[in-house]
Amino acid sequence: MERVALISDVHGNLTALEAVLADIEGRGISRIWNLGDYVGKGPRGREVVDLCRERCEVNILGNWDDFLPDPAREFGGDSLAWWLAQLGPGQGDWLRALPFSHDEWVSGRRLRVFHASEETVHRRVRYVRSQAEFEALFSNTPATGDGPLPDLIGYGDTHDPHYEVQLEARTVFNTGAVGNSMGDPTAMYCILEGEWGSQETAPWSVAFARVPYDVEAELAHARAVNMPDYEGYEVELRHGIYRGNLREWKAGERPTDYHERPL
Known part of the structure; x- marks a missing residue:
């Protein structure tokens, strides 16, 4: 039996990533897969x-990794331009060239991982979703390519972890963020x-x-570099x-619609 750690949606939060990598190492796990969204939202993409290029054996394309470095995108002076400027030479090209998905056998299951959905990194599948959306996750598409159909799906994107199994043992899990x-x-x-490759x-x-x-250390760095949209980052991290x-949060309301929020 071998263990693989699956991480996703780091979004430039280096403090959180370092803590997670230390935890993975402390558990004696050496294999790490990253399911995308390395950049944006946080200050240290x-x-x-x-x-992640150094530590992860599998790296998958996320939606931010695709659209943020897109040379055809017009930023118009908004905050996206700030996050793009944080990338080092060649990093944007590396991100956009990442594979869409990765398949592997584990304990007799055909595992497939991707960032958001079987179709595109720009369409997410929420915890609350239709039956058709669930079944489509297990299909081959132009994005995933051909091959044995998966019966075990792992993905990220929604920042909303869950586990579900249905008929024919089809199983989905979301890694959270x-x-x-x-x-x-x-x-x-x-x-x-499981038994990897079997x-x-x-x-x-x-x-x-x-x-x-250390959330406070991460937020302190974001303030020190004058990261845009700081209030949004703070409410997410705290x-x-x-x-x-x-x-709604600032007005004293308790938002509860995140599971069902449309794209």
Whole structure:
């Protein structure tokens, strides 16, 4: 039995990433897969990309990794230009060239991981979703390519961890987020254990790990470098409230629609 750590959605939060990597190392896990969204929202995309290139054996494309370095994008002076400027030479090209998905056998299951959905990194599948959306996750598309159909899906993007199994043993798990987890803001990742590379039925498991980190240090750095949209970053890191609900939060309301928020 071997364990692989699956991380996702670091979003430039180097403090959280370092804490998660230390926890992974402390558990004796050497294999790490990253399911995308290295950059944006947080202040240190460059450092996050460097560290993930060094430590992760599998790196997957996320939606921010695709659109932020897009040379055709017109920024118009908004905050996206600030996050793009944080990237080092060649990092934007590296991000946009990342594979869409990765398949591997584990304990007789055909595992497929991607960032958001089977179709595109720019369409997310929420915890509250339709039956058709669930079933589509297991299909081959132009983005995933052909090959054996998966029966075990791992993805990130929503910052909203969950696990679900349906008929024919089709199983989906969402890793949650390292950099700005929703609901519970504590950094989160998954550990998948099984017989890797084996098509023979064997025990396997998926576990969710929460890792506290120094939120105040991360926010202090964001303030020191005058990162844009700081209030949104702060409410996500302190309270696990999506920045799109900042107005309701400041008004004293308790936003509860994140699971169902449309794209």
